Amino acid sequence: MSGTKHAFELCAHLVNETYGELASRIFTILLRRGRLPISALTKHTRITSRALRHGLAVLIQQNLIYHISGKGEPTYYEANPDAAYALVRSGKIMNFIEDRYGSLAREVVKIILLLGHARISDVIAQYKSQKKEEAKLAKKAREEEIRRLEEEREEEEESEHPQTNGTKPHTGTNGVGAHVSIPTATDGQLNTILARLCEDGFIEKVVKGMFQSPADIFNQLEKETIREQYQGQVKGGKQQEAVDKIVCAEMRKMRSHGPDWRPQVTRKRPANGEHLNGNDRSGKRRRLSHNGFAADDSAHNIDDNYEDDGGSLDPSLVVRINHKKCQVVLRNVRLVELAELTIGKTTSLIYAVLLDKLENQLNRCKKDPIVDKVDDDAILPTISTTILSKALEDTDIDASDGIGKARAVEAEANGRNKNGHASGDNEDDDPFDEEPVPARPEKRRNLGSARENHILYVGSHLDLLQKEGLIHLESNDGQGTYSVHFEEIMKRIQELELFQIIEENFGIEGHRLARLLHKLGRLDEKALEKRALMQQKDVRTKLAAMQLAGFIEIQEVPKDLANRVNNRTIFLCFIDIERLSDVLLDKIYQSMSRLLQRLVLERRTYTSVLEVTERSDLRHAAPEHYLEPKQLEQLKKYQRKEELLMEQIGRLDSLVGIFRDF
Amino acid sequence: MSRGGRGKAGRAGLRGADWPEYDPEGKVDGKPIGDYPPHPDLKRPCAFTDDEERQFKYYKTLQTEVRRGPLYTQPTKPNLDTSIKTYSEDQFNKQYGTDRKADMDPFEGVETYSMRYQPPKNVIPKLSGRPFIMEFFPAELWSTLEGKAGDKVRNGINEAMQRKGTSSGWAGANGKDRTQALNDRLLELDDDEDEEEKEKEGVVEDLDSDYSDDDGGDDYNAEQYFDNGDEEDDGDADDGGGGDY
Known part of the structure; x- marks a missing residue:
């Protein structure tokens, strides 16, 4: 992630959104100051040492910071802005995981995201405790429902309306009769799904090196290589290149730790079971993509699509997304x-x-x-x-x-x-x-x-x-x-997006000029007029507007170097796509961080209602049952705003993907 | 008519200048412009797709779970005295509230019965509820993760309190010295929280922050537990408002 001000701001806001103020404060200082030991961090954050240590522990647990400790040196902490940015993608990840593997897989991924990195056994334990909690809430909700229905019935009996009296109790008993059950997957099913996710690479084994910044590892390896193979010093560029090559190969080896876990998956199924399994998977995928929201029915999914193929992962294996x-x-x-x-x-x-x-x-x-x-x-x-x-x-x-x-x-x-x-x-x-x-x-x-x-x-x-x-x-x-050839295609998509943005901002003429400049390189204003088939006046206003907004740049080429006079200077317009995408990226970061700030503000405005919905005794009930109409309206308003803001952030995030990650 | 004539006369004085017709009965539109006047060229984004809605839904559920979890720390009340712009580190640090208790809202913050249902607010993350894999953390954080960081100090305090309870009870010169020594040790060592011992923990925390500027009073002296308000007032005046009087 590039180190612009807005990028850092965005990262800090994202950490704040997910892990709260303490973590965000520490993270911001680390972004601002670079790597720091605890003593310096206390000085710069003005947080007590105890709170600071707790905050650091949270950040490390979620892979948001790197740390490195040498012999006789204090431990240094360094922010990992890429990981912080990835927080915004969690919704997208869970969405496509559900499309591919169904809702159980989504829940598993959610737990891993929640825990940061965790042992397989911890993931399973967390899943179970969550299900227990859910069951408790559902039971509570059901009891409440029954009580409510009974109250209603009594009221109706008192007011004596024969018609409604006849129907209402019926529905009431129906509700009572339904048994509360939260579908829970077995250990085997969970293991199977985890193994599958591992095989496809969506979750990876965590090794110690992941908590050190890649640059640190590189330096360490470089030092070692030079000491061992070059007697402590490198002469000339050629040797340096050779060292780089060795180090890179080493790092690549460390990176492809993937197969390590594979032997640990033990399958008890016959050979053709694998094949069946594969078929089943594609079938499910089809169904999910067709049903869309219907896939939410987790009970259906667990019963239908998740069989336990007897495979299991080492419970002490540590994984992350x-x-x-x-x-x-x-x-x-x-x-x-x-x-x-x-x-x-x-x-x-x-x-x-x-x-x-x-x-x-x-x-x-x-x-x-x-x-x-x-x-x-x-x-x-x-x-x-x-x-x-x-x-x-x-x-x-x-x-x-x-x-x-x-x-x-x-x-x-x-x-x-x-x-x-x-x-x-x-x-x-x-x-x-x-x-x-x-x-x-x-x-x-x-x-x-x-x-x-x-x-x-x-x-x-x-x-x-x-x-x-x-x-x-x-x-x-x-x-x-x-x-x-992904790179070429991504470049094309970038250009498409960029020109679309230009068209939206400067209309069809601006779009035409920009594309002309992109295609033909640097052009004089007169040449541009001729090719764009536009009047001088229109070209000038458009170019001026686009230059002001930073989309187009102008180069001055004096005909006479000795005296630069305006009328003896050629002004060439050009469009620099690469620079433009960098600028655009920064603007996207900025608007994302503004949207997040707005969200915080909205949350503060509606605190009184939101606090009510967060109460531990009301968590199981629907807000419609206990809120005043006015409060309910406020809650709805907030929820609508939150959704709008977050979905807009999601859109901007896919743009970031195009311009940066893909 | 006559007005027009006067106008003409006035205009003659300034040749070339063209005055707009003056209308004394014209009304000024005194309405203030709204805080957010309508945007002249607002483009609405197209409707969100099912996919996007689902993405948001999943993001939201994860977020709620994280927030209810032990690792989230609630925002403190923003410090309204500082500027909104945060350029320097100093300004950045100042925008956060420092003391949760001091930031209580006197109108809504008075405790009511239903408040016990409100989710607890974490000042610092609770690490006891989660399993940690020690080897991935730097050694200096291990004691924090295990929740053992403050044990030694805490035991020391407990012992000291017991001793005080049994011995003379009055804070003589000796007692004061002992507390002082204890405080010195406290400042050096780190302390940690244990859920059962939260109350004692609170005392430790206060010690940490208070003793640096005060000259070690004896908080552990049971006789002075309910102090006469004088001391506190002095402290306050020293802290903040002193200069104003």
Whole structure:
């Protein structure tokens, strides 16, 4: 994260939002002052030593600060702004985890986020205690409900309205009859889901090195290498380069600690169980994506989709969320959006599957500036058409769609009607929904040709993607092997976003001028007029406005160096996309931090109502039952504001993703 | 008509200047502009998608859980005397309230029965409720994490109090010396909190902050537990308002 003032401010506000004032104060000072030992921190924060130690412990638990202690030196603490920024993404992470693995996985991830880093056994214990708490609250709520209904009934009996009297008690008893049960997953289910998340890299094993800043580790390793292999001193650039290379390789080895935990997952299932498991997963994914909010029904999910495959992780394994890997998934969302924008829905769905398949070969979006300093050409992950089309068969995407009419007609002529390939909905994978019997033999008969066709369709979608530059043909194995050049595409998305912002701010003319300048480089005002087909007056006002806002810059080139006179100077306009995105990023940080400040202010305004809802004796009840109408209105108002502010922050965050992380 | 004529006469004096027609009956629009006048070019963002709403929902649930958890520290009352702008570290530190008890709101802060249902406010995070993995923390924080940091001092205080209770009871010269020694040790060592011993803890905390400027009074002297208000007044005058009188 770049060290601008607004970025730091934002980080401090985010820490304040999540871990409160004490943590935020310490974090701010660490951001301002760089690394400090406790003694200096007490001086600068003016917090008592005891509180300071407690605050530091919280920050370390949540991975928000690094620490390093040498022999005979005090321990130094250093802020980790990237981790602080990641706090804002927690909602997004939980959302896509739910889409992929269901609500139990989301709850598990939530607990890990809550705990910062934790042992597997602690995660499970926390889950159980939360469920117990929930059950207690639900029971309380139920009792309250019964009491309320009884009161109502009594009132009605007193007032003697025969009609309502007849119906109300009925619903009342219905409510009483329902048993309160909070669906709780077993240890096995939790273990399975944790193992799955581990395998896919969304949670990672925590090692000691993660609590030291990468720069520190680098320096330490460098020192060691020089001492051991170069007798204490390095001569010349060449040797330095060699040292860097050794250190980077070492650090990369430390980073790919991934396989360490793998042997600890012990599976008791037969070999084909794994396969079944895989199928089940894709099925669930489909269902979730179709039902959207319906997926919330956690009871349904736990019963249906989470089987205990007997695998278990070492309970003392310490895990945390791997934000780098999560960024990969969030980036894929943007890429798919771009594909949909430029090509079409079906192609974008196929692109999504392709990216999904590439995802397990990618651990991060961008190269680490320290670890990947010496870069020996990293190999881009690839995928072949055959593998992709096989993967597509498990989904309900109709590959014949979206590539021109002739193909679709052809497909129908081949006896592969739209339903043949599980288009539309999720009926196909529902085991309880038996398909009509006569449909089957026909399907089987056409299987061979259908598969060939399918590959063809997929191939033509890939062609489309390739023409748009979204994928690159690497070789011809497996009917074409493709890779994705992420950096190029992200650059394109950045430009798209930037020009969209320009268009919104300066209208279509401003947009036109900016794009011209981007395409043609530095231009004189006269040349610009001619190419933009605009009048001098309009060009001038637009350029002036854009220059004032910092979107366009002007370079002066004197014709005569000796005397710089205005009328003998050429003024060249240009647009610097890279600088512009930096400026924009800073502005985004600023507006995010302003939104957070506003949220704090709103919270302070509505304190009186919010305090009531936080009361321990009312936690189980719905606010509608105990608040006065006026208070309820206030609460609703606050909630609406909070939602608006936070969702806007979420939007800005996806922009930050585009301009910084992806 | 006549007004027009006068105007003309006036205008003749200043050649070239063009005065707008003066209208004595015109009313000035005295309405103040609102605090937030309508934005001239406000663009509303498009509606939020289901995905975004769900993201917010999950974020919110996590946030509530963190806030109810032991590691969150509630904001103190902002210090209204300081400027809103915080450029320097000094200004930054000053914007936070220092003493929660002193910041009590006299109108709403009086304790009522229902207040016992309010969630406890953490001044410092409670570390006893969470399991920590020691090897990931620097050694100097271990005692804090275990909650053992203040044990030695606390035991010392307990012993001292017991001894005082049994022995003479009156604060002689000896007693004063002993307290002084204890305080010195207190200042050196760190102290920590244990939930059961919160009350005693409170005493320790006060010691920490008070004795640096006061010349060690004997708080542990049971006889002076309810002190006559004089001393306190003096202290207050010294602290803040002294200069004003």
